[in-house]
Amino acid sequence: xxxxxxxxxxxxxxxxxxxxxxxxxxxxxxxxxxxxxxxxxxxxxxxxxxxxxxxxxxxxxxxxxxxxxxxxxxxxxxxxxxxxxxxxxxxxxxxxxxxxxxxxxxxxxxxxx
Numbered sequence: 274x275x276x277x278x279x280x281x282x283x284x285x286x287x288x289x290x291x292x293x294x295x296x297x298x299x300x301x302x303x304x305x306x307x308x309x310x311x312x313x314x315x316x317x318x319x320x321x322x323x324x325x326x327x328x329x330x331x332x333x334x335x336x337x338x339x340x341x342x343x344x345x346x347x348x349x350x351x352x353x354x355x356x357x358x359x360x361x362x363x364x365x366x367x368x369x370x371x372x373x374x375x376x377x378x379x380x381x382x383x384x385x386x
Contacts, residue, residue, distance in 0.1 A: 328370055328384075333377045338365050345369065353383070 328334075345351055345362035353362055353369055360380060363370050371381035 328365075328368060328379055328382045330379050330382060332379050334363070334370060334372050334379055336377065338363060338370075339372065339377055 339361075343363040343365055345353065345364050348354070348356060348362050351362070351364075351369065356362055356371055357380075359374050360371055361374050363372055367385045369383040370379055372379055
């Protein structure tokens, strides 16, 4: 009998605590202003983490950045030093990265050159 009394008391107190939240009569505009995200539901690029990659010498450049579209074949026109034998310049978002062709290891970096 005592356990039934304890359970019913606990259930009633939880209902009492929930009561103020069940009938939220604040204006709709309150909810529009206080929800997560921008008002129109669309996120601009500035709300997302930027795709900023920090290059480090000794790291391996991901294979898709070693594709032909990133290669800098005319290094003189870009005012870059001649790449050593077995190396190639690539341009990723304005950063010039000297990469070992065989391994993809970054040997030099010129940021926003």
